[in-house]
Amino acid sequence: MKRVKYEADVEPEALAVFREGVLDWYRTHGRDLPWRKTRDPYHILVSEIMLHQTTVTTVEPVYREFLARFPTIQALAQASLADVKAITDPLGYKVRGRWLWEIAQEVVRRYDGVVPDRLDDLLALPGIGRYTAGAILSFAYGQDAPILDTNVKRLLGRYFRLEYRTTRAEILHQLWALAEAVIPPGQAADFNQGLMDMGAMVCTARRPSCTICPLWAYCGVHHDEADRAAEEPWQYRVRPRA
DNA sequence: AACACGGGGCG
DNA sequence: CGCCCAGTGTT
Missing domain, CATH: 1.10.1670.10 (Helix-hairpin-Helix base-excision DNA repair enzymes (C-terminal))
Structure with missing residues (x-):
């Protein structure tokens, strides 16, 4: 053996x-989960950040509310940090609101609004570690990550x-x-x-x-x-x- | 290699 | 009331 x-x-x-x-x-x-119905990297990103140490049932309604309020990563980048945190803070781990907000700004400015599809680029973003990077690469981009x-x-x-x-x-x-x-x-x-x-x-x-x-x-x-x-x-x- | 971050669910 | 939850950044 x-x-x-x-x-x-x-x-x-x-x-x-x-x-x-x-x-x-x-x-x-x-x-059957909402973030499994899409391959939009932005949607996947939002779900994965919210799911850090947080149960699926807790995230589901907040995920829907968040995307209804900020339908695109550009909309998120232009929003105020306070408006973002108002939605995400109740989940706990309140830093995640700022992470999402900063990621959006960085992606819009540096990557023309397209979530990176390379591991190193993803890891350089705040709040994205190896797990979240792998989730985005496999779920959104279909890579064997x-x-x-x-x-x-x-x-x-x-x-x-x-x-x-x-x-x-x-x-x-x-x-x-x-x-x-x-x-x-x-x-x-x-x-x-x-x-x-x-x-x-x-x-x-x-x-x-x-x-x-x-x-x-x-x-x-x-x-x-x-x-x-x-x-x-x-x-x-x-x-x-x- | 530990520790902080955190509200919510379950037995 | 203790354990656990689609982890990451910091010390």
């Missing part, structure tokens, strides 16, 4: 099951069961390598969405639904050994509540 090293080398069978399982499950059980949010960390960490005796930074490095390696070429958009839905709806933080999980056969953590997996190195733990 080969373990995951720094560069993701995974068993071909486990990888194939993982890819097909995630894609199939997403197509039949995936959530990896994402690693709390859902994907948990799903990958459990399924591929990384080596435990290592530092947090190394684990993160391994997870990013995995997130990139598992992408079925040309299908990152659907696949990445599927990863997050699986993490949010099946491979949940507490009491994961292993019995209905399409990945169960090759998963590194079966539900009946959840106790032994109580030490999850990427931060979260399986808690089989009595």
Whole structure:
């Protein structure tokens, strides 16, 4: 049984099951979310910033209100910061209003109003880290870019069961390598969405639904050994509540 | 490698 | 009441 090293080398069978399982499950059980009906980079950007550490149900109404008020990135750039914050502040993490506002100005001035489609350009914008950049590149531009949010960390960490005796930074490095390696070429958009839905709806933080999980056969953590997996190195733990 | 940021939902 | 939520910037 080969373990995951720094560069993701995974068993071909486990990888194939993982890819097909995630894609199939997403197509039949995936959530119907407003930001999945569009490929507009501006809309994707707004949703992703709002979704930082914030639940889908909380974001949905604010997302709609925000786009109704600022339909284009030009409209956002011309608005007052106070008007922007009035909509986004109730979400918490109040800096995100300023981030969106500053991003809009920068994109309009430097990129002619077009959200960049290159990783380095995206990372240079305020509030856009590697996750958000990957989300924009895959969801809006269809590139095979990896994402690693709390859902994907948990799903990958459990399924591929990384080596435990290592530092947090190394684990993160391994997870990013995995997130990139598992992408079925040309299908990152659907696949990445599927990863997050699986993490949010099946491979949940507490009491994961292993019995209905399409990945169960090759998963590194079966539900009946959840106790032994109580030490999850990427931060979260399986808690089989009595 | 930690810590701050934050309101809301759930058991 | 504690844990968790489509993370990022700062120290």
